[in-house]
Amino acid sequence: MTDPVALTADLIRCPSVTPAEGGALVLLERLLSEAGFACTRVDRGETANLYARWGAQGAAKSFGFNGHTDVVPVGDLAAWSADPFGAEIRDGVMYGRGATDMKSGVAAFAAAAIDFVRDTPPDGAVILAITGDEEGDAQDGTLALLDWMAEQGEQMSVCLVGEPTCPEVMGEMMKIGRRGSMTTYFTIRGVQGHVAYPHRAVNPVHATAALMHRLSGHVLDTGTDHFDASTLAVTTIDCGNPATNVIPAECRATVNIRFNDAHSPDSLQRWLRSEADQLATQTGTTIDLRFSVSGDSFVTPPGALSDLVAAAVTAETGVTPALSTSGGTSDARFMKNHCPVVEFGLVGKTMHKVDECVPVAEIEQLKAIYTRILSGYFA
Known part of the structure; x- marks a missing residue:
């Protein structure tokens, strides 16, 4: 044997x-x-x-x-x-x-x-x-x-x-x-400036924090016949700014979604783009998204x-x-x-x-x- x-x-x-x-x-x-x-x-x-x-x-x-x-x-x-x-x-x-x-x-x-x-x-x-x-x-x-x-x-x-x-x-x-798995990479761009004059800058860190809060608080679903509820996790927020008196020009964030059969990568991407567009309009930033789907x-x-x-x-x-x-x-x-x-x-x-x-x-x-x-x- x-x-x-x-x-x-x-x-x-x-x-x-x-x-x-x-x-x-x-x-x-x-x-x-x-x-x-x-x-x-x-x-x-x-x-x-x-x-x-x-x-x-x-x-x-x-x-x-x-x-x-x-x-x-x-x-x-x-x-x-x-x-x-x-x-x-x-x-x-x-x-x-x-x-x-x-x-x-x-x-x-x-x-x-x-x-x-x-x-x-x-x-x-x-x-x-x-x-x-x-x-x-x-x-x-x-x-x-x-x-x-x-x-x-x-x-x-x-x-x-x-x-x-x-x-x-x-x-x-x-x-x-x-479950499916999709990672989304956000690049949020504002206007760099001095922290003492915030009205002359557009802070991408604030915009990023607001967007991540909005996404993480959203209920994607409550589960389906064979799956638990889908989940979204913010895995990093980073602007690489070593200065304490400078509002940076750019901030990056990453989220991962583990999703059930109530969603598809396309439907999730449409939702994320819609949320990003709304936040960009509200904050005066520009937001680019990049997606990586490792499995449906x-x-x-x-x-x-x-x-x-x-x-x-x-x-x-x-x-x-x-x-x-x-x-x-x-x-x-x-x-x-x-x-x-x-x-x-x-x-x-x-x-x-x-x-x-x-x-x-x-x-x-x-x-x-x-x-x-x-x-x-x-x-």
Whole structure:
């Protein structure tokens, strides 16, 4: 049997901080090729990606897994109690960067896929799409894999993303969708002047503060059938002014909106432009806006796929997972344009933290869940 714990350790020992490949995809390509998967490196720009398929291309029924081997930086090395790339096990817990997010998830679904196709070869295809650019800007990762798949005629019928999804207890939550995310960058320009003569200046800081107060106090919605209420957060206000007796000419601010399916990026942009235009007229400033959309909101309606995953989780953990759309963005926002997608993975309490870690028993449990999902899908 393919040991997901040993594979997790091997992957953690690969220093694959975005965008470095670090040897992680080389390791997985070798392992999957030896198991009979047709493997293709789908690198784009500085990003390494791997596509692996067992079974015939164009199979009528195919189950896909998606995940990433890149990790965030270590941070303060002195704060770690273990080597971040050492995969040390203490008291049944493995420590290392990526232990939770998400080298353990990749190891679990790779091990499950290898053993499943060997022991019970399915009538269909098992596909693994693994990227090295989920923690970065994500433009050359899963998107590159999907572009390549479209060119080559490769197709997943359904997909499971192995990101951590459980807040506290293994099995308690799966994701059937995600909120959208949009960042807006404001540049507010006034007229520089002496603070003793404010009537000769137009203060962009005051205008910025008023605009941010107006936006942050607005209720976007109260939630929808599958989503909590949308949120807007002001993340920075900065004019870079070192002088205490000068009204600056310019101020900048940034807000991030996490939005549900009551909104679209276009509708939110129209609202923000309207608010900015009103404030500019009131204050005599000019306001420029720039938008960056990292993902639209989406939901995979509860049905056969979510039922299959939930049943496997309950069978292995005794816990019935809640169907959630909470949390940040993931590469499921890209996969949803290709096929129905859900997410299920480990408890995510330590992801991105110092001393990131995972109980080894939960890695084994996750492999068992993924194996049961594959068995149920191809039954």
